[in-house]
Amino acid sequence: MDKQEILNNLSNAIVEGNEEAAKKSAQQAIDNGLDALKAVDQGLSKGMSVIGDRFETGEVFLPELLMASEAFKAAMEILNPVIEAGKQKVAKLGTFLLATVKGDQHNIGKNILSTVLETNGFDVVDIGIDQSTLNIIEAAKKSNVDFIGLSSVMTTSMPYQKEVIETLKEMGLRDEFFVLVGGGPVSQEWADEIGADGYGDTAVNAVEVAKNLLAQKG
Amino acid sequence: MLTMLDIYERAVKGPIMTEKDFDMKIFLPNLKDVVKKYGIQYDQENPVPFDDAAADNLFEAGVAFLTRVGVYCQGTNRVMQFNEAEIRKALREAPDKCFPGAGRDAGVMGQRKPDEARYPWFHNGTGIAFSSEQLMTNMIEGCASIAEINSISFPAIEYVRGLPAVGGTPAEFYAAIRGVNIGMQALKRAGRPGLPVLNLISTATTAQSAIAASAPAFGCRTTDGWLCGAVSEFKLNLGTMTKIAYLQSAGGLIGAETAPILGGFCGGPDGTAVVSTAYIIIGVLVYRANYQLHFPVHFNYGCTTTRDVIWVNSVSCQASSRNIPMRVIWDPYCAAGPNTRMYMYEAAAYLLSVIPSGAASFETCHPAKAVLVDGFTPMEARWNVEMGKAASRVKREEANELVKRLLEKYESRIADPPRGSKYQECFDVESGRPLDDYVRRYEDVRQELADMGIPLD
Numbered sequence: 001m002d003k004q005e006i007l008n009n010l011s012n013a014i015v016e017g018n019e020e021a022a023k024k025s026a027q028q029a030i031d032n033g034l035d036a037l038k039a040v041d042q043g044l045s046k047g048m049s050v051i052g053d054r055f056e057t058g059e060v061f062l063p064e065l066l067m068a069s070e071a072f073k074a075a076m077e078i079l080n081p082v083i084e085a086g087k088q089k090v091a092k093l094g095t096f097l098l099a100t101v102k103g104d105q106h107n108i109g110k111n112i113l114s115t116v117l118e119t120n121g122f123d124v125v126d127i128g129i130d131q132s133t134l135n136i137i138e139a140a141k142k143s144n145v146d147f148i149g150l151s152s153v154m155t156t157s158m159p160y161q162k163e164v165i166e167t168l169k170e171m172g173l174r175d176e177f178f179v180l181v182g183g184g185p186v187s188q189e190w191a192d193e194i195g196a197d198g199y200g201d202t203a204v205n206a207v208e209v210a211k212n213l214l215a216q217k218g
Numbered sequence: 219m220l221t222m223l224d225i226y227e228r229a230v231k232g233p234i235m236t237e238k239d240f241d242m243k244i245f246l247p248n249l250k251d252v253v254k255k256y257g258i259q260y261d262q263e264n265p266v267p268f269d270d271a272a273a274d275n276l277f278e279a280g281v282a283f284l285t286r287v288g289v290y291c292q293g294t295n296r297v298m299q300f301n302e303a304e305i306r307k308a309l310r311e312a313p314d315k316c317f318p319g320a321g322r323d324a325g326v327m328g329q330r331k332p333d334e335a336r337y338p339w340f341h342n343g344t345g346i347a348f349s350s351e352q353l354m355t356n357m358i359e360g361c362a363s364i365a366e367i368n369s370i371s372f373p374a375i376e377y378v379r380g381l382p383a384v385g386g387t388p389a390e391f392y393a394a395i396r397g398v399n400i401g402m403q404a405l406k407r408a409g410r411p412g413l414p415v416l417n418l419i420s421t422a423t424t425a426q427s428a429i430a431a432s433a434p435a436f437g438c439r440t441t442d443g444w445l446c447g448a449v450s451e452f453k454l455n456l457g458t459m460t461k462i463a464y465l466q467s468a469g470g471l472i473g474a475e476t477a478p479i480l481g482g483f484c485g486g487p488d489g490t491a492v493v494s495t496a497y498i499i500i501g502v503l504v505y506r507a508n509y510q511l512h513f514p515v516h517f518n519y520g521c522t523t524t525r526d527v528i529w530v531n532s533v534s535c536q537a538s539s540r541n542i543p544m545r546v547i548w549d550p551y552c553a554a555g556p557n558t559r560m561y562m563y564e565a566a567a568y569l570l571s572v573i574p575s576g577a578a579s580f581e582t583c584h585p586a587k588a589v590l591v592d593g594f595t596p597m598e599a600r601w602n603v604e605m606g607k608a609a610s611r612v613k614r615e616e617a618n619e620l621v622k623r624l625l626e627k628y629e630s631r632i633a634d635p636p637r638g639s640k641y642q643e644c645f646d647v648e649s650g651r652p653l654d655d656y657v658r659r660y661e662d663v664r665q666e667l668a669d670m671g672i673p674l675d
Binding site for chain 1: 241242246249292347374376384385386390421422423424449455480481482484486489519520588589590
């Protein structure tokens with residue numbers, strides 16, 4: 001099979017959110033001696049880039065994005081062992097820890113951000129909803145992340161965003177992570193007040209903020 | 219009629235699955251299938267459609283979707299399932315009105331049908347944070363003084379003795395009591411002590427604080443309403459279920475609070491319309507709610523005034539007002555802030571999309587997506603009352619044309635709307651009166667829209 005055709009099939013499988021097709025093309029890539037990193041970069045990631053662009057312009061929505069993400073993960077399960085055997089690594093922009101803060105059980109905004117981050121080349125460690133400050137900080141340390149993303153959808157849980165930042169300061173860890181905040185009632189004004197590094201009013205905007213912070217860091 | 223104990227029984231006996239499996243394997247594929255099977259299709263050229271058969275078809279799609287999917291209980295990781303016969307029985311048996319408020323401020327909140335020339339129930343929301351108790355009091359008193367306002371919401375208190383009112387803490391409980399106290403005093407100052415409050419314990423977001431602060435000793439009355447929120451999409455937690463159980467037993471009015479997200483798990487406008495309609499059935503079936511605060515919202519812009527959300531509101535309002543015995547308070551969020559032309563255009567478009575579509579009630583459009591501290595004034599309440607009356611004189615077909623013209627005025631600025639003014643920037647805090655600049659802008663836009671053909675008084 002032509003290698004370019006395999007790359008196209010990988011990309012198309014992601015755009016269509018077709019897990020089975022993504023797995024089949026990933027196996028074909030290996031069977032035909034295609035470099036696994038190239039399959040990721042010029043096949044899967046290309047497809048994610050297409051679906052990410054369509055999401056940004058409102059042509060597709062969360063369901064399509066999630067299905068693309070699931071197809072991507074399914075193909076990576078086949079390609080990863082080959083990549084690791086070759087002692088290679090997929091290039092990543094950075095790693096995000098995502099959590100909805102304590103007392104808050106909302107997750108849809110966080111889930112959208114998680115998927116949009118992945119489509120933009122970030123690794124994501126999502127520890128879920130209703131997470132205490134110490135859980136968040138311990139998980140961030142354990143996964144050695146670059147960013148902590150805190151979601152809050154209620155005014156009564158927003159103070160926990162502040163608590164995470166204050167506790168990071170108390171523990172002498174504030175400079176170890178960029179802290180980004182978001183959620184329905186959260187605003188730039190609030191982010192500034194509590195000393196967050198960034199605020200995203202949309203998932204796409206949050207990704208831009210994260211990229212800018214990385215660029216400033218150098 | 220199912221009690222909350224019946225519902226809870228299903229939450230412990232229904233099929234077990236992870237939340238992700240519910241989203242990916244139950245919710246998404248069934249929504250896609252129902253949209254296709256019932257031919258639900260977004261029409262961007264007609265933000266306010268006027269086809270009764272299409273509205274009834276959307277209602278049937280909502281019934282089919284709820285029957286297939288059920289509601290997920292986050293606390294037990296099980297799906298509460300309902301069959302079609304149960305759903306239709308609940309809709310047949312549900313009351314068609316409720317009676318909020320006390321004394322001479324009590325009212326009858328009933329249903330409206332599409333194109334019905336009767337005023338809706340005017341609900342004034344002040345669901346925005348205020349930086350001082352004086353501003354909060356001014357705000358409630360100012361809005362309650364508007365004669366047409368039928369009910370009100372209180373803002374949340376964010377701090378008590380300098381401590382943040384964090385969910386699940388004593389501070390939340392104390393702040394909740396304080397919030398009710400300030401609100402009730404402001405209603406008395408406005409001369410409307412019995413005006414129904416439809417988000418009574420606004421400060422408390424946890425069930426434990428909400429229930430604790432609901433004791434009559436703290437001024438709470440069963441003639442008021444409590445909001446019980448769902449988690450998007452089609453999820454309930456045990457705290458909310460306990461709160462509903464408490465209210466069903468104690469006798470307070472139950473307000474279901476639901477917000478399908480366009481662009482989230484609902485997908486585009488087609489799917490969101492189905493989910494929006496099904497949510498109102500859930501309000502009857504699962505919550506046995508007396509009213510429902512409902513706001514389909516755009517995932518990206520956080521407002522309810524984009525063209526696609528306007529369409530979702532209109533069609534699901536028509537589907538529900540024709541078929542579901544629920545007093546839905548359509549709850550708008552504008553992108554622009556107070557004291558801007560854009561806010562007034564957005565509010566006008568929203569109200570023209572839901573009131574001719576049969577909205578029983580609406581809440582004052584929240585300015586600046588409700589995130590600007592002190593970002594609400596009685597002038598917005600006044601505009602919404604004026605526009606609400608005008609919209610009730612307009613039929614759907616005419617509303618469609620007006621909404622299209624209004625969208626032309628603000629649509630391109632949705633992503634970057636003007637922030638507008640805070641209360642203290644456009645009102646005299648001492649007298650509680652608007653400054654000249656706002657009055658002039660208000661009158662100017664009002665005249666512009668009257669010249670457009672909107673039948674303002």
